Amino acid sequence: MNKWIASLIAGLVLVMFFSGCMSKQQAANLPPEPEKKVIIQKVDKEDIRQVMREEKLLYINNAPERVFEVMGEGIAPQNTISPAQAMALAKRAALADAYRQMGAKLYGVRISAKDTIQDAALKDSRIVAQVDGIIKNATITNMSFQDGLYRVRMELKMSEERWSEIFSY
Amino acid sequence: MIFALSFLYGGEQFVFTARTHSQNHILTYDKLTISPLMRQRSKLENKSCQIMIKKSENGDTYSFLQEHIYLVAECFMGEKIRVYDYGEQSLQLANYQTDATALPVYFTVDFKEEFVTLTLLGR
Numbered sequence: 001m002n003k004w005i006a007s008l009i010a011g012l013v014l015v016m017f018f019s020g021c022m023s024k025q026q027a028a029n030l031p032p033e034p035e036k037k038v039i040i041q042k043v044d045k046e047d048i049r050q051v052m053r054e055e056k057l058l059y060i061n062n063a064p065e066r067v068f069e070v071m072g073e074g075i076a077p078q079n080t081i082s083p084a085q086a087m088a089l090a091k092r093a094a095l096a097d098a099y100r101q102m103g104a105k106l107y108g109v110r111i112s113a114k115d116t117i118q119d120a121a122l123k124d125s126r127i128v129a130q131v132d133g134i135i136k137n138a139t140i141t142n143m144s145f146q147d148g149l150y151r152v153r154m155e156l157k158m159s160e161e162r163w164s165e166i167f168s169y
Numbered sequence: 170m171i172f173a174l175s176f177l178y179g180g181e182q183f184v185f186t187a188r189t190h191s192q193n194h195i196l197t198y199d200k201l202t203i204s205p206l207m208r209q210r211s212k213l214e215n216k217s218c219q220i221m222i223k224k225s226e227n228g229d230t231y232s233f234l235q236e237h238i239y240l241v242a243e244c245f246m247g248e249k250i251r252v253y254d255y256g257e258q259s260l261q262l263a264n265y266q267t268d269a270t271a272l273p274v275y276f277t278v279d280f281k282e283e284f285v286t287l288t289l290l291g292r
Contacts, residue, residue, distance in 0.1 A: 075194045088239070093196040095246075096189045096269040103252040124260060131254040134272075137247050 049161075065157045068105050069141075072098025072152040090150035091143070098154040099135055106156075106167070107133035181230055181278055182206040182290060185245055187271035193264065201242050203234045210275055212291030218244035220285045230278050233285070244287055245274045 074093030076086035116124040142153040190198035249272040256265040275290035
Protein backbone atom coordinates (compact mmCIF):
# COMPACT_ATOMS: atom_id res chain seq x y z
CA MET A 1 0.00 0.00 0.00
CA ASN A 2 2.80 2.37 0.95
CA LYS A 3 4.40 1.61 -2.38
CA TRP A 4 1.22 2.70 -4.14
CA ILE A 5 1.02 5.97 -2.23
CA ALA A 6 4.73 6.70 -2.78
CA SER A 7 4.49 6.08 -6.53
CA LEU A 8 1.31 8.24 -6.77
CA ILE A 9 3.02 11.16 -5.01
CA ALA A 10 6.13 10.75 -7.18
CA GLY A 11 3.93 10.73 -10.32
CA LEU A 12 2.11 13.91 -9.25
CA VAL A 13 5.43 15.64 -8.56
CA LEU A 14 6.68 14.66 -12.01
CA VAL A 15 3.48 15.89 -13.69
CA MET A 16 3.77 19.24 -11.88
CA PHE A 17 7.44 19.50 -12.79
CA PHE A 18 6.95 18.89 -16.53
CA SER A 19 3.76 20.92 -16.88
CA GLY A 20 5.56 23.99 -15.53
CA CYS A 21 3.05 24.44 -12.79
CA MET A 22 4.05 26.99 -10.23
CA SER A 23 2.45 29.00 -7.54
CA LYS A 24 1.24 32.60 -8.00
CA GLN A 25 3.95 33.82 -5.70
CA GLN A 26 6.63 32.24 -7.84
CA ALA A 27 5.14 33.79 -10.96
CA ALA A 28 5.13 37.23 -9.33
CA ASN A 29 8.84 36.95 -8.54
CA LEU A 30 9.75 36.52 -12.22
CA PRO A 31 10.96 39.65 -14.08
CA PRO A 32 8.17 41.18 -16.23
CA GLU A 33 8.33 40.47 -19.94
CA PRO A 34 9.29 43.51 -21.99
CA GLU A 35 6.31 45.18 -23.62
CA LYS A 36 6.16 44.45 -27.33
CA LYS A 37 6.23 47.68 -29.32
CA VAL A 38 4.58 47.80 -32.69
CA ILE A 39 6.34 50.19 -35.05
CA ILE A 40 4.37 51.24 -38.04
CA GLN A 41 6.61 52.45 -40.80
CA LYS A 42 5.49 53.79 -44.11
CA VAL A 43 7.36 51.96 -46.82
CA ASP A 44 7.76 53.46 -50.23
CA LYS A 45 9.42 52.28 -53.44
CA GLU A 46 12.84 53.62 -52.46
CA ASP A 47 12.79 51.71 -49.17
CA ILE A 48 11.92 48.49 -50.96
CA ARG A 49 14.69 49.07 -53.47
CA GLN A 50 17.18 49.73 -50.67
CA VAL A 51 16.19 46.55 -48.86
CA MET A 52 16.46 44.60 -52.11
CA ARG A 53 19.90 46.05 -52.71
CA GLU A 54 21.05 45.26 -49.16
CA GLU A 55 19.72 41.74 -49.33
CA LYS A 56 21.18 41.36 -52.81
CA LEU A 57 17.81 40.47 -54.21
CA LEU A 58 18.25 43.01 -56.94
CA TYR A 59 20.86 42.71 -59.62
CA ILE A 60 22.89 45.87 -59.38
CA ASN A 61 24.08 47.11 -62.68
CA ASN A 62 26.63 49.88 -62.61
CA ALA A 63 26.32 50.53 -66.31
CA PRO A 64 25.70 54.17 -67.20
CA GLU A 65 22.23 55.40 -67.98
CA ARG A 66 20.75 54.50 -71.32
CA VAL A 67 20.01 57.42 -73.57
CA PHE A 68 17.15 57.38 -76.04
CA GLU A 69 17.65 59.93 -78.76
CA VAL A 70 15.28 61.01 -81.50
CA MET A 71 15.14 63.72 -84.13
CA GLY A 72 11.77 65.38 -84.61
CA GLU A 73 10.97 67.29 -87.78
CA GLY A 74 8.33 69.90 -88.39
CA ILE A 75 7.34 71.82 -91.49
CA ALA A 76 6.22 75.42 -91.46
CA PRO A 77 2.66 75.84 -92.73
CA GLN A 78 2.17 77.98 -95.84
CA ASN A 79 -0.51 80.32 -94.51
CA THR A 80 1.64 82.13 -91.96
CA ILE A 81 1.87 85.88 -91.63
CA SER A 82 5.60 86.08 -90.93
CA PRO A 83 8.75 83.93 -91.04
CA ALA A 84 8.88 84.13 -87.25
CA GLN A 85 5.41 82.63 -86.95
CA ALA A 86 6.31 79.94 -89.47
CA MET A 87 9.35 79.03 -87.42
CA ALA A 88 7.42 78.94 -84.15
CA LEU A 89 4.74 76.68 -85.64
CA ALA A 90 7.30 74.42 -87.28
CA LYS A 91 9.01 74.07 -83.92
CA ARG A 92 5.77 72.98 -82.26
CA ALA A 93 5.20 70.41 -84.99
CA ALA A 94 8.78 69.17 -84.64
CA LEU A 95 8.29 68.74 -80.90
CA ALA A 96 5.14 66.68 -81.45
CA ASP A 97 7.04 64.53 -83.94
CA ALA A 98 9.91 64.09 -81.49
CA TYR A 99 7.49 62.97 -78.77
CA ARG A 100 5.92 60.54 -81.23
CA GLN A 101 9.27 59.00 -82.07
CA MET A 102 10.20 58.79 -78.42
CA GLY A 103 6.89 57.08 -77.69
CA ALA A 104 7.57 54.62 -80.50
CA LYS A 105 10.98 53.83 -79.04
CA LEU A 106 9.78 53.37 -75.49
CA TYR A 107 6.40 51.74 -75.97
CA GLY A 108 6.62 50.31 -79.47
CA VAL A 109 4.33 50.70 -82.46
CA ARG A 110 1.10 48.83 -82.99
CA ILE A 111 0.93 47.81 -86.63
CA SER A 112 -2.06 46.46 -88.46
CA ALA A 113 -2.08 45.78 -92.17
CA LYS A 114 -4.74 44.82 -94.65
CA ASP A 115 -4.28 43.69 -98.25
CA THR A 116 -7.20 43.32 -100.62
CA ILE A 117 -6.79 41.01 -103.57
CA GLN A 118 -9.35 40.81 -106.33
CA ASP A 119 -9.14 38.55 -109.35
CA ALA A 120 -5.64 37.48 -108.37
CA ALA A 121 -4.40 41.06 -108.34
CA LEU A 122 -3.57 43.38 -105.48
CA LYS A 123 -6.36 45.92 -105.30
CA ASP A 124 -5.52 47.72 -102.07
CA SER A 125 -2.84 47.62 -99.41
CA ARG A 126 -3.23 49.54 -96.18
CA ILE A 127 -0.92 49.78 -93.19
CA VAL A 128 -1.95 51.46 -89.96
CA ALA A 129 0.64 52.35 -87.34
CA GLN A 130 -0.30 53.59 -83.87
CA VAL A 131 1.76 54.87 -80.97
CA ASP A 132 0.30 55.54 -77.55
CA GLY A 133 2.23 56.42 -74.42
CA ILE A 134 3.30 58.92 -71.80
CA ILE A 135 6.71 60.55 -71.99
CA LYS A 136 8.41 62.15 -69.01
CA ASN A 137 11.80 63.75 -68.39
CA ALA A 138 12.54 64.32 -72.06
CA THR A 139 14.96 67.13 -72.83
CA ILE A 140 15.81 69.07 -75.95
CA THR A 141 19.51 68.97 -76.73
CA ASN A 142 19.63 70.69 -80.09
CA MET A 143 17.38 72.47 -82.55
CA SER A 144 17.76 74.05 -85.95
CA PHE A 145 15.66 75.64 -88.68
CA GLN A 146 16.68 75.40 -92.30
CA ASP A 147 14.73 75.58 -95.57
CA GLY A 148 11.38 75.57 -93.81
CA LEU A 149 12.18 72.44 -91.83
CA TYR A 150 12.59 72.63 -88.07
CA ARG A 151 14.63 69.87 -86.46
CA VAL A 152 14.55 69.09 -82.77
CA ARG A 153 16.90 66.63 -81.13
CA MET A 154 15.29 65.13 -78.06
CA GLU A 155 16.80 62.75 -75.56
CA LEU A 156 15.61 60.84 -72.56
CA LYS A 157 17.97 59.30 -70.03
CA MET A 158 16.90 56.27 -68.10
CA SER A 159 18.69 53.76 -65.90
CA GLU A 160 18.28 50.09 -66.68
CA GLU A 161 16.75 49.57 -63.27
CA ARG A 162 14.05 52.09 -63.97
CA TRP A 163 13.57 50.72 -67.45
CA SER A 164 12.88 47.23 -66.13
CA GLU A 165 10.61 48.67 -63.47
CA ILE A 166 8.40 50.49 -65.96
CA PHE A 167 8.59 48.39 -69.09
CA SER A 168 9.08 44.84 -67.82
CA TYR A 169 5.88 43.43 -69.24
CA MET B 170 -18.79 83.69 -62.98
CA ILE B 171 -15.62 81.69 -63.61
CA PHE B 172 -13.69 84.94 -63.87
CA ALA B 173 -15.21 86.20 -60.62
CA LEU B 174 -14.44 82.95 -58.82
CA SER B 175 -10.88 82.85 -60.10
CA PHE B 176 -10.46 86.49 -59.05
CA LEU B 177 -11.82 85.73 -55.58
CA TYR B 178 -10.13 82.41 -54.88
CA GLY B 179 -7.27 82.16 -57.35
CA GLY B 180 -3.85 82.86 -55.88
CA GLU B 181 -0.34 82.94 -57.23
CA GLN B 182 -0.57 79.28 -58.12
CA PHE B 183 -1.31 78.23 -61.66
CA VAL B 184 -1.98 75.21 -63.78
CA PHE B 185 -0.54 74.69 -67.23
CA THR B 186 -1.88 72.38 -69.93
CA ALA B 187 -1.20 72.14 -73.64
CA ARG B 188 -2.46 70.22 -76.61
CA THR B 189 -0.79 69.99 -79.99
CA HIS B 190 -2.10 68.23 -83.05
CA SER B 191 -0.09 67.89 -86.22
CA GLN B 192 -0.81 66.23 -89.51
CA ASN B 193 1.97 65.11 -91.81
CA HIS B 194 4.50 67.17 -89.84
CA ILE B 195 2.44 70.36 -90.16
CA LEU B 196 0.84 71.87 -87.09
CA THR B 197 -2.95 71.91 -87.32
CA TYR B 198 -3.96 72.69 -83.74
CA ASP B 199 -2.04 74.14 -80.84
CA LYS B 200 -3.50 75.33 -77.59
CA LEU B 201 -1.56 76.28 -74.50
CA THR B 202 -3.48 77.21 -71.37
CA ILE B 203 -2.50 78.77 -68.08
CA SER B 204 -5.16 79.25 -65.40
CA PRO B 205 -5.04 80.32 -61.74
CA LEU B 206 -5.63 77.49 -59.30
CA MET B 207 -8.90 77.51 -57.39
CA ARG B 208 -7.66 75.19 -54.66
CA GLN B 209 -4.28 76.13 -53.26
CA ARG B 210 -1.65 73.42 -53.02
CA SER B 211 0.95 73.39 -50.31
CA LYS B 212 3.31 70.62 -51.35
CA LEU B 213 6.28 72.04 -53.23
CA GLU B 214 8.32 69.73 -55.39
CA ASN B 215 12.06 70.18 -55.70
CA LYS B 216 11.76 71.00 -59.36
CA SER B 217 11.96 74.51 -60.68
CA CYS B 218 12.68 76.37 -63.84
CA GLN B 219 13.94 79.86 -64.51
CA ILE B 220 12.85 82.26 -67.18
CA MET B 221 15.43 84.96 -67.75
CA ILE B 222 12.97 87.79 -68.19
CA LYS B 223 12.19 90.72 -65.92
CA LYS B 224 8.63 91.39 -64.97
CA SER B 225 7.28 94.81 -65.80
CA GLU B 226 6.35 96.83 -62.73
CA ASN B 227 2.69 97.43 -63.50
CA GLY B 228 1.80 94.02 -64.94
CA ASP B 229 0.27 91.22 -62.92
CA THR B 230 1.52 87.64 -62.76
CA TYR B 231 -1.22 86.14 -64.89
CA SER B 232 -0.64 88.61 -67.75
CA PHE B 233 3.09 87.99 -67.52
CA LEU B 234 2.60 84.23 -67.86
CA GLN B 235 0.17 84.65 -70.75
CA GLU B 236 2.64 86.92 -72.50
CA HIS B 237 5.47 84.39 -72.17
CA ILE B 238 3.42 81.24 -72.46
CA TYR B 239 5.82 79.61 -74.94
CA LEU B 240 8.70 80.03 -72.51
CA VAL B 241 6.56 78.54 -69.76
CA ALA B 242 5.77 75.63 -72.09
CA GLU B 243 9.47 75.03 -72.67
CA CYS B 244 9.97 74.96 -68.92
CA PHE B 245 7.56 72.05 -68.58
CA MET B 246 8.76 70.10 -71.58
CA GLY B 247 10.14 67.36 -69.34
CA GLU B 248 6.86 66.82 -67.55
CA LYS B 249 4.33 64.16 -68.49
CA ILE B 250 3.30 64.31 -72.13
CA ARG B 251 0.69 61.95 -73.48
CA VAL B 252 1.36 61.14 -77.12
CA TYR B 253 -0.94 59.40 -79.54
CA ASP B 254 -0.01 58.89 -83.15
CA TYR B 255 -2.08 57.41 -85.92
CA GLY B 256 -0.52 56.79 -89.30
CA GLU B 257 -2.18 55.26 -92.29
CA GLN B 258 -0.42 54.32 -95.48
CA SER B 259 -2.05 52.90 -98.57
CA LEU B 260 -1.01 52.48 -102.17
CA GLN B 261 -1.55 56.11 -103.10
CA LEU B 262 -1.84 57.89 -99.78
CA ALA B 263 0.04 58.43 -96.55
CA ASN B 264 -1.48 60.27 -93.65
CA TYR B 265 0.10 60.69 -90.23
CA GLN B 266 -1.56 62.43 -87.32
CA THR B 267 0.13 63.12 -84.02
CA ASP B 268 -1.57 64.31 -80.88
CA ALA B 269 0.60 65.45 -77.95
CA THR B 270 -1.06 66.55 -74.73
CA ALA B 271 0.81 68.01 -71.78
CA LEU B 272 -0.87 66.69 -68.64
CA PRO B 273 -1.70 69.41 -66.09
CA VAL B 274 1.28 70.89 -64.32
CA TYR B 275 0.72 72.90 -61.16
CA PHE B 276 3.21 75.59 -60.37
CA THR B 277 3.88 78.74 -58.44
CA VAL B 278 5.69 81.84 -59.60
CA ASP B 279 8.40 83.73 -57.79
CA PHE B 280 9.73 86.97 -59.24
CA LYS B 281 13.36 87.89 -58.72
CA GLU B 282 15.17 90.98 -59.92
CA GLU B 283 16.56 89.50 -63.12
CA PHE B 284 14.54 86.35 -63.66
CA VAL B 285 11.40 84.47 -62.78
CA THR B 286 11.32 81.10 -61.04
CA LEU B 287 8.54 78.61 -61.66
CA THR B 288 8.35 75.94 -58.95
CA LEU B 289 6.29 72.83 -59.42
CA LEU B 290 3.56 71.90 -56.98
CA GLY B 291 2.53 68.39 -56.03
CA ARG B 292 -0.42 66.77 -57.77
